[in-house]
Amino acid sequence: MKKGVFLVVLFSMLMSCSSSKKVVKTSNKPISKADKIVANALKYQGVRYKFGGTTKRGMDCSGIVYVAFGEENVQLPRISRDIAKSGKKVPLKKVKKGDLLFFKTSKTKRRINHVGLIVSVKKGVIRFIHSTTSRGVIVSSLSEKYWKNAFVKATNIL
Numbered sequence: 001m002k003k004g005v006f007l008v009v010l011f012s013m014l015m016s017c018s019s020s021k022k023v024v025k026t027s028n029k030p031i032s033k034a035d036k037i038v039a040n041a042l043k044y045q046g047v048r049y050k051f052g053g054t055t056k057r058g059m060d061c062s063g064i065v066y067v068a069f070g071e072e073n074v075q076l077p078r079i080s081r082d083i084a085k086s087g088k089k090v091p092l093k094k095v096k097k098g099d100l101l102f103f104k105t106s107k108t109k110r111r112i113n114h115v116g117l118i119v120s121v122k123k124g125v126i127r128f129i130h131s132t133t134s135r136g137v138i139v140s141s142l143s144e145k146y147w148k149n150a151f152v153k154a155t156n157i158l
Contacts, residue, residue, distance in 0.1 A: 041117050080102065099156050
């Protein structure tokens with residue numbers, strides 16, 4: 001009998017714990033267009049590189065920028081060097097999430113041939129999403145020597 005009462009009490013206690021409501025924290029802060037564009041781009045992280053690609057089957061660097069902005073009805077040219085002519089040039093110390101970084105990565109061609117979308121700027125560390133031929137769509141840091149040396153300019157499109 002004591003064992004039966006103990007089990008009923010134990011069962012009741014366990015059931016009362018499981019019926020608690022989940023608390024969902026919401027923010028009244030509106031989501032900015034830049035946040036939406038960055039979220040769009042981050043959905044493609046891990047997608048393989050494909051020259052001229054604009055789908056989950058493969059993307060190049062300008063493809064991810066073109067698609068991420070396009071999903072928010074911001075039309076951009078399709079090629080990195082043409083995108084670089086859009087927007088307003090921004091000093092590196094004033095860049096923010098959603099701005100674009102442009103690079104010259106070719107030793108033979110002396111023109112912009114690569115673009116990345118800034119996903120965060122924290123304590124001076126600029127992180128950007130882009131697509132590389134070897135690793136596909138990834139997030140990198142502008143403080144990496146390769147990207148720091150290839151950097152040309154930053155622009156704000158929004």
